Amino acid sequence: MTVAAPAGALGYSPGMSKKPLSRRAFVTGAGLSGLVAATTSHGFTDGDLKEGSPDGTPEQIHLTWGEDPSGGVCVSWASASQAANPRVELTAGAKPRTFHAVQRTYTDGLNGQTVFTYHASISGLAADTVFTYAVTADNDRNRLRPFTASFRTAPRGRARFRWTSYGDLATPVLSWVLSSPQSTFAVKAVERFQPLFHLLNGDLCYANLNPGAQPAVWADFGNNVQASAANRPWMPCPGNHEIEFGNGSDGMNAYLTRFTLPANGTAFPGRWYQFQVGSALFISLHADDVIFQDSGAFVGGPAPLVPAPSTGNPPIPPGTSLYIHGYSGGAQTRWLEQVLAAAAQNRSIDWIIVQMHQDALSSSKYGNGSDKGIREAWLPLFDRYGVDLVLCGHDHDYERSWPVRGCNHDVGRDVLTGAPVDTLQPRPVITAKPANGEFDTTHGTIHFILGGGGTSAPLDAYGENPVSRVPQAKVITRPNRPIPGAAVGTFTKPAADAVEDAIWSARRDTDTGYGIAVFDLDPGEPGGKTSITISYHHALGADKRATADYELFEQLVLAKERRDR
Numbered sequence: 001m002t003v004a005a006p007a008g009a010l011g012y013s014p015g016m017s018k019k020p021l022s023r024r025a026f027v028t029g030a031g032l033s034g035l036v037a038a039t040t041s042h043g044f045t046d047g048d049l050k051e052g053s054p055d056g057t058p059e060q061i062h063l064t065w066g067e068d069p070s071g072g073v074c075v076s077w078a079s080a081s082q083a084a085n086p087r088v089e090l091t092a093g094a095k096p097r098t099f100h101a102v103q104r105t106y107t108d109g110l111n112g113q114t115v116f117t118y119h120a121s122i123s124g125l126a127a128d129t130v131f132t133y134a135v136t137a138d139n140d141r142n143r144l145r146p147f148t149a150s151f152r153t154a155p156r157g158r159a160r161f162r163w164t165s166y167g168d169l170a171t172p173v174l175s176w177v178l179s180s181p182q183s184t185f186a187v188k189a190v191e192r193f194q195p196l197f198h199l200l201n202g203d204l205c206y207a208n209l210n211p212g213a214q215p216a217v218w219a220d221f222g223n224n225v226q227a228s229a230a231n232r233p234w235m236p237c238p239g240n241h242e243i244e245f246g247n248g249s250d251g252m253n254a255y256l257t258r259f260t261l262p263a264n265g266t267a268f269p270g271r272w273y274q275f276q277v278g279s280a281l282f283i284s285l286h287a288d289d290v291i292f293q294d295s296g297a298f299v300g301g302p303a304p305l306v307p308a309p310s311t312g313n314p315p316i317p318p319g320t321s322l323y324i325h326g327y328s329g330g331a332q333t334r335w336l337e338q339v340l341a342a343a344a345q346n347r348s349i350d351w352i353i354v355q356m357h358q359d360a361l362s363s364s365k366y367g368n369g370s371d372k373g374i375r376e377a378w379l380p381l382f383d384r385y386g387v388d389l390v391l392c393g394h395d396h397d398y399e400r401s402w403p404v405r406g407c408n409h410d411v412g413r414d415v416l417t418g419a420p421v422d423t424l425q426p427r428p429v430i431t432a433k434p435a436n437g438e439f440d441t442t443h444g445t446i447h448f449i450l451g452g453g454g455t456s457a458p459l460d461a462y463g464e465n466p467v468s469r470v471p472q473a474k475v476i477t478r479p480n481r482p483i484p485g486a487a488v489g490t491f492t493k494p495a496a497d498a499v500e501d502a503i504w505s506a507r508r509d510t511d512t513g514y515g516i517a518v519f520d521l522d523p524g525e526p527g528g529k530t531s532i533t534i535s536y537h538h539a540l541g542a543d544k545r546a547t548a549d550y551e552l553f554e555q556l557v558l559a560k561e562r563r564d565r
């Protein structure tokens with residue numbers, strides 16, 4: 001399954017109406033998904049834009065990096081109906097130019113709504129330069145004053161830059177499950193820190209917890225993040241809540257249709273990717289491929305989930321979960337190893353930062369905890385190739401590990417029987433702040449849980465060994481598929497099957513589950529050291545009441561020799 005039609009895959013056929021299709025009309029036009037609506041001007045007059053005509057007004061506008069962040073961005077958006085001649089006009093920073101957009105659509109498999117999205121790739125720009133752009137279409141109701149914003153291209157070569165990160169954002173629309181007004185403040189927090197780009201670590205909007213209205217939840221998410229994502233790339237990775245019933249065999253149609261992300265050269269475009277900014281390589285992974293926990297779309301019962309009749313999809317029985325462990329057949333892990341091996345030979349790369357949603361190291365008490373699947377599949381690669389940072393979400397809290405390398409065996413304990421379990425307990429290599437205040441991550445990888453974007457479910461309580469009082473983590477070491485629940489006809493999923501002492505846990509924020517991490521990379525001087533200063537700002541009081549105030553919780557510095565010495 002793929003919904004990402006390549007540019008030029010399909011054009012207008014002679015028999016096709018030149019009028020843009022409404023959402024309703026499009027539902028009946030089977031087989032149109034993926035057509036390119038870019039190149040023909042439709043010659044609209046004001047009369048074509050009267051009440052009730054197809055509305056191609058851009059909304060949910062957001063940027064992502066393409067293959068070369070120093071040379072351009074991709075501008076993506078959605079509109080209520082099919083857009084006519086959707087396009088981006090570069091208006092300042094370079095000679096005025098028009099970039100036509102490719103259309104990608106999908107029809108939601110639960111409520112039958114067709115979603116129209118547009119993607120204009122802009123490349124060939126000067127590095128480290130600000131450009132202004134406008135997004136419009138012939139049937140844009142604002143076309144006389146179209147949406148306009150500015151972005152900056154990445155610097156080329158070793159340079160200072162800032163990025164920010166969190167996951168688990170949700171929407172500000174309170175009628176949706178897990179949404180919270182904090183998600184508006186979280187978007188504003190990104191703008192406050194003015195990063196070059198933002199990493200959004202999965203669980204974007206929780207549409208799959210609102211199964212009758214998935215496209216509407218995505219739209220509320222897209223319109224909320226536009227306040228920042230139209231000004232700077234927001235680079236996402238998929239989380240478990242991006243896995244939706246009815247939207248492709250792995251539930252990813254909504255995510256894949258809405259985001260244009262750097263190519264990975266595999267049969268699974270859009271799910272994982274890499275890009276380089278300055279001396280840092282960013283690797284974004286789809287951890288649902290390797291985790292043991294079963295956390296995608298799920299029907300708990302007792303009623304089945306019944307898709308709208310127009311979809312033609314049958315009811316989904318209670319106890320059904322969309323479990324996609326192993327879906328790539330190892331392709332993602334092979335890709336990861338190739339990318340890391342190439343990075344090891346590339347002396348322009350000083351830092352390797354991995355982004356993924358789920359956690360290899362989390363001691364959240366009520367959240368998911370740590371997943372052995374990631375420890376098995378990817379931590380040995382992070383060790384071998386010296387990944388510096390792993391940025392996650394999933395548990396809605398803040399936790400930082402000590403630098404870890406390798407693991408201890410058979411030190412976990414089965415939750416039910418107390419028998420020893422091999423949880424592959426990560427081994428910390430530094431367990432105190434270094435005397436010079438700088439962590440050297442050539443010795444070990446630091447993992448961050450940054451799950452405090454803006455959901456309504458903060459999880460800032462952490463596990464503790466009841467005897468020794470040291471931090472304790474739940475560890476999921478095998479698939480926790482649905483089992484019958486307490487009430488007749490209902491299903492539930494078993495909690496984590498093991499625990500271990502979280503000897504790797506360095507800092508946990510018990511004050512609030514919300515915050516944003518700010519990373520400032522300093523390339524240093526030739527022959528010297530390079531550093532990353534990490535400042536975690538948390539939203540005090542947000543567990544009880546949403547707040548715009550983010551204040552510094554902790555700061556740490558990573559420093560190491562440059563690779564071009």
Ligand SMILES: [Fe+2]
Nearest residue numbers: 168203394395
């Ligand atoms: Fe989440």
Ligand SMILES: [Fe+2]
Nearest residue numbers: 203239240394
């Ligand atoms: Fe999650």
